[in-house]
Amino acid sequence: MIDPLRYRKVVNGVMTGATFICALAVLAILFAILGYIVAQGIAALNIDFLTKLPKPVGESGGGIAHAIVGSMLLIGIAILLGLPSGILAGLYLAEFGKNKLGRFIEFVTDILAGTPSIIVGIFAYTLIVLPMKRFSAFAGGAALALIMIPIITRTTQEIIQLVPQTLREGALALGAPQWRVTLGVVLRSAAGGVATGVMLAIARVAGETAPLLFTALGSHHWSTALDRPVASLTVTIYDYAKAPYDDWHAQAWAGALVLVMMIGMTNLAVRLFTHSRYSGTHP
């Protein structure tokens, strides 16, 4: 006969240990990937790499400054196009979309979220690149925006549905019109969560390559023109990694390291920025 108390303590210990080991395993994989990228990328990473343009094939040195700027430009366009529509759509679904139209939009949003990014790329190619008869930063940004919108919409909706009804009533009872309640109280309460959704969306599109291949195309030159092809970190990594030159491979690793650091820093910045005095301790 086993002592029940002892048995319970043993089971408890085993289960706690198991969850700890699983968490450790996940972290280990993450750190292995990060560590490998750092180990491989650090060699080619220097000031020149971050500030210079690529050298012609055969010459060593040079950098990917154009791709860093290009990525930022593309993400900027995507945010400009995707953020307002994503947040407002989420707001609509949460506050006013409890009807057939709302459910239909939810359904379509989920399909859009599940669409492979290469198909989003083809879509932007057909709709923007072909009529304009050129690859462009705008087409790339639009493709990324299409990927962002469903992520932002659904997270915004879910966060806003968590805002207590009593808060809306409190504002309405003070004579606030509906639109002020929605923007000034509800969206404000949900700001931290919405920002997290936006972050997720940015992190997701920052790593996208497929939709950029035939929209923004890629470039070896400086460009910030919206109607010209533009380089991006991901496409540059892709091009360099499949090239037959060792120094390009090293630069692809360094580019990957830069990309990971950029995403990491964006995460950190938004986290610090949105952890405001008012959203921190909300019940």
Add this chain to the structure above:
Amino acid sequence: MMTKAKLAMPVNLLEKSTAEPMKRPALDSKVTIEQLNFFYGPVQVLFDISLTMPSRRVTAFIGPSGCGKSTLLRTLNRMNDIIPHARLQGRVKIDGTDIYQTGMDVVRLRQRVGMIFQKSNPFPRSIFENVAYGLRINQLVRSRRELDERVEQALQQAALWDEVKDRLKESAFGLSGGQQQRLCIARALAIRPDVILMDEPASALDPIATQKIEELIVRLKEEYTVVIVTHNMQQAARVSDHTAFFWMGRLIEFDPTEKMFTKPAHQMTEDYITGRFG
């Protein structure tokens, strides 16, 4: 004003306010409910309610859970409008004006009829901005100085000023539950309504915080008409001048509080207030 604070203390029901109503001017009716029926979809929750609440008095709604007292309270500032499939028949008049007539501006109405909720619901803003919110959105002040004054005044009225005057810029979430509720009262007072509705304002608070809220309610009737829903019969006895007892969506009895708690007209009221059911 000072003498009333004493009345808010838990006192013997029989001793309560014997001469007090006499000192005040004749009662004029502030809120009149006429033959009100209320439905949530197909379910009728209020049946033929008629009730007149006097100006500058505290009227308490009591009754068991689900008797419709909160629903009735929420008809007075049309808060039920936001509930889908809610439907109302009859009239609710404030100062003689039917608030359900076509063309009634609900936003205006809610500026005149403030509301305090069961659970305090401060906005995710600073203490100052919470109180300033109603003043800002309704454009009730013309200068920063006026805004500061009105905010301070409201916090004073809500007996919160001394506790928060040095931390107005801090988040409202840092306040205790009782302070948050008084902040919500200050927020409602800032826009200077005529009528204040309170939906179990102290039910989530400890006895000390409850006592502060009750003292406040008694003081508020100097200037405001207060309607309070409460589960707590001692609270109704302590703070109110008139009490309405509801049961299953019907108004069973409406009388001066003193009479209600000493010589109730209905057996059912007596059974409820003596704790035999409910």
